[in-house]
Amino acid sequence: MRILVVEDDPALRLGLKRTLLAEGWQVDAVEDGELALSATATASYDLAVLDLNLPRRDGIHVLMSWRESHQNHPVLILSARDELQDRVRGLNGGADDYLIKPFEPSELVARIRAIARRRFGNSINLLQVGNLVLDAQTRELRCHDQEISLTPRERALMELLMASGEKPVPKSRIISTMSSWESDFSANAVEIYILKLRRKLEHSGVSILTVRGVGYALKVLE
Amino acid sequence: MKFFKILSLQKKLLLTFLTLWFFTVVIATWAAYWFSGSAAQVSFDRVLKDDALALAAQVKWDASGPRFDVDSTTANLLIFDSLSPSKFTLFDKYNQKIAGNADLPTPRVDEREHLHEAKFFDLSDQQGDLRVVALRIDHANTKDWVWVLVGESHSKRRRISHELAAAIFLPAVGLAFVIVPLLLVGIRFGLSPAKQLSEAVAEKGIDDLSPLSLDNVPEELRVVILHINDLLKRLEASVAHERLFVADAAHQLRTPVAGIKLLIEDLVRTHKANPHQPPDSEVLQELNAASTRATHLVRQLLSLARSERADMQQLEQFSLHDLLSEVVSQWQRSIAAAHKNLSLGPGMNQIDQVTIAGSALLLEEAIGNIVDNAVQYGGSQIQVDASLSEGELTLRIEDDGQGVSPQHIPLMLTPFWRGEHSNTIGVGLGLPIAEKALKQMGGRLQIRSRPEFAGTSVCVTLPVQHVKRQGV
Numbered sequence: 001m002r003i004l005v006v007e008d009d010p011a012l013r014l015g016l017k018r019t020l021l022a023e024g025w026q027v028d029a030v031e032d033g034e035l036a037l038s039a040t041a042t043a044s045y046d047l048a049v050l051d052l053n054l055p056r057r058d059g060i061h062v063l064m065s066w067r068e069s070h071q072n073h074p075v076l077i078l079s080a081r082d083e084l085q086d087r088v089r090g091l092n093g094g095a096d097d098y099l100i101k102p103f104e105p106s107e108l109v110a111r112i113r114a115i116a117r118r119r120f121g122n123s124i125n126l127l128q129v130g131n132l133v134l135d136a137q138t139r140e141l142r143c144h145d146q147e148i149s150l151t152p153r154e155r156a157l158m159e160l161l162m163a164s165g166e167k168p169v170p171k172s173r174i175i176s177t178m179s180s181w182e183s184d185f186s187a188n189a190v191e192i193y194i195l196k197l198r199r200k201l202e203h204s205g206v207s208i209l210t211v212r213g214v215g216y217a218l219k220v221l222e
Numbered sequence: 223m224k225f226f227k228i229l230s231l232q233k234k235l236l237l238t239f240l241t242l243w244f245f246t247v248v249i250a251t252w253a254a255y256w257f258s259g260s261a262a263q264v265s266f267d268r269v270l271k272d273d274a275l276a277l278a279a280q281v282k283w284d285a286s287g288p289r290f291d292v293d294s295t296t297a298n299l300l301i302f303d304s305l306s307p308s309k310f311t312l313f314d315k316y317n318q319k320i321a322g323n324a325d326l327p328t329p330r331v332d333e334r335e336h337l338h339e340a341k342f343f344d345l346s347d348q349q350g351d352l353r354v355v356a357l358r359i360d361h362a363n364t365k366d367w368v369w370v371l372v373g374e375s376h377s378k379r380r381r382i383s384h385e386l387a388a389a390i391f392l393p394a395v396g397l398a399f400v401i402v403p404l405l406l407v408g409i410r411f412g413l414s415p416a417k418q419l420s421e422a423v424a425e426k427g428i429d430d431l432s433p434l435s436l437d438n439v440p441e442e443l444r445v446v447i448l449h450i451n452d453l454l455k456r457l458e459a460s461v462a463h464e465r466l467f468v469a470d471a472a473h474q475l476r477t478p479v480a481g482i483k484l485l486i487e488d489l490v491r492t493h494k495a496n497p498h499q500p501p502d503s504e505v506l507q508e509l510n511a512a513s514t515r516a517t518h519l520v521r522q523l524l525s526l527a528r529s530e531r532a533d534m535q536q537l538e539q540f541s542l543h544d545l546l547s548e549v550v551s552q553w554q555r556s557i558a559a560a561h562k563n564l565s566l567g568p569g570m571n572q573i574d575q576v577t578i579a580g581s582a583l584l585l586e587e588a589i590g591n592i593v594d595n596a597v598q599y600g601g602s603q604i605q606v607d608a609s610l611s612e613g614e615l616t617l618r619i620e621d622d623g624q625g626v627s628p629q630h631i632p633l634m635l636t637p638f639w640r641g642e643h644s645n646t647i648g649v650g651l652g653l654p655i656a657e658k659a660l661k662q663m664g665g666r667l668q669i670r671s672r673p674e675f676a677g678t679s680v681c682v683t684l685p686v687q688h689v690k691r692q693g694v
Contacts, residue, residue: 011478011481011508011515012480012481012484014481014485014508015480015482015488018485022488053477080475080476080480101476102476102480103483105483
């Protein structure tokens with residue numbers, strides 16, 4: 001999942017970035033409204049964490065610009081304003097959730113997961129393909145109750161593949177989801193990570209197929 | 223009058239009404255008593271005159287003169303009065319008594335008077351006070367005349383006077399017992415809207431700043447309520463402004479706290495995952511910067527609160543020149559590394575003898591914040607200058623930076639407003655603090671920028687009553 005963080009306070013921006021990176025998500029962080037708009041103009045994001053009080057362009061204006069230009073990625077508003085009218089204004093403006101500063105990192109992560117589930121159709125925290133079970137909460141991949149240890153990147157790729165079941169995931173989507181500005185995820189890198197995953201899944205009864213001209217898909221072996 | 227002033231409105235009205243009523247009643251009853259009394263006197267006199275005429279009709283004239291041929295019983299019957307026995311005397315023109323049951327004196331008459339009109343006079347003899355009528359009867363041919371005098375005791379007139387007094391004054395006194403409660407009820411009824419208003423104000427909760435109702439309110443109180451409502455409206459605006467400020471302040475504090483919290487959690491997490499790895503220097507650096515910002519913000523908030531609530535009653539005398547030099551030299555030390563130049567202008571010589579009466583702390587805070595702003599956002603050359611003209615002392619803090627766009631100049635005094643080029647440490651309180659502090663000292667702050675001025679110029683004006691030349 002690729003997330004855009006829009007926050008003008010440098011400490012909070014760094015904190016958000018590190019918290020979300022630790023979850024295995026790809027994060028780009030910008031400090032004002034104008035930069036947020038140019039970020040979404042050049043890359044597509046699965047979710048945006050948006051502060052309301054931003055220099056140059058207010059968070060609400062950024063949100064409205066996104067919605068007007070049909071950029072429908074989910075938005076979680078972060079704001080220090082806890083008055084009802086601010087929350088209502090944010091949610092009416094097209095936000096999916098509203099979190100008041102300061103907050104617990106675990107709550108932020110749980111809310112992002114909840115938004116993602118609502119948006120991408122998984123209502124439970126468990127992704128299952130064949131014998132493989134990925135728990136989004138504990139971030140563990142298990143096969144017959146045996147944990148398969150994964151790096152954050154591998155886990156993010158595995159999550160992407162498992163989320164679409166046995167349907168193929170386009171390579172371009174893998175690249176855009178796994179990329180951030182600081183680490184451009186190349187086509188070669190996708191192949192390397194697929195190779196690493198294939199090795200780890202050897203005895204799991206699930207293999208990763210290459211769908212020519214499209215991308216990759218999981219396949220449950222008989 | 224002091225006693226009257228401290229009375230309640232109800233008592234004041236009652237007292238005024240009662241006083242007016244009392245004097246009116248006294249005058250009216252006296253007038254009624256006097257008029258009815260004199261009318262009674264006139265009718266008694268008329269009856270007395272009739273008695274005299276009845277006696278006069280019995281006077282016969284012959285060659286020897288006037289004669290009164292009626293015996294005393296008949297005569298007494300003619301002038302009979304059941305209340306007070308009447309007395310009569312008849313005299314001829316030689317003052318010789320012709321008849322009578324008493325010796326009433328002849329009246330002293332002036333020949334010029336109309337002698338044929340009845341003359342009334344009061345008399346006091348050993349039997350008591352008498353009212354006497356004297357009637358002169360002239361014989362047409364002989365130029366002879368007779369005085370007929372009839373007197374009656376004053377006692378019956380006194381009695382009727384007492385009866386009249388009782389008939390007039392007693393109802394008036396009785397009326398007082400009715401009028402006082404009626405007045406009280408009337409005044410209470412008339413003042414009830416005022417009572418309702420005071421209750422409506424008393425019942426208002428501390429947060430209830432809604433306007434008072436104007437329904438069923440008399441014209442006199444309508445103006446009062448309109449003024450109260452106007453005051454409430456202004457109060458509400460001020461409270462809303464305060465709330466907005468508190469919300470802004472909370473917002474400004476919550477953000478660095480949220481950042482610090484996230485970074486600390488990150489440190490804890492990475493430490494747990496890998497206890498032997500040193501903490502990430504970027505995280506430590508940001509933590510340090512965030513806590514510096516939070517400290518700065520708290521300090522600025524306290525400073526703003528201080529400048530709003532400064533006690534200007536406690537004035538102190540201080541040298542403006544010394545204060546400016548001190549502020550500038552403090553900043554010169556701290557900006558030396560930033561390749562910026564802060565200097566004092568030539569006008570400083572003008573004010574080296576000037577002493578200010580005010581709060582040195584407030585002025586230092588104000589100037590410090592303006593200089594801070596210039597250092598943070600201005601160009602490389604910053605100058606602090608002063609000038610003293612008639613009536614006003616002017617301080618200028620000018621820089622040659624990129625300036626502020628005209629539409630942003632009014633926003634610069636709004637708390638928490640930060641420009642497009644805001645840096646990370648600013649919280650948007652510097653200029654509002656300066657403005658509030660100067661306002662407390664009776665001064666004002668004016669900002670000019672491009673294209674009017676090549677950079678940004680903050681002009682501080684202090685009224686001259688705060689300025690005093692040393693040794694003068």
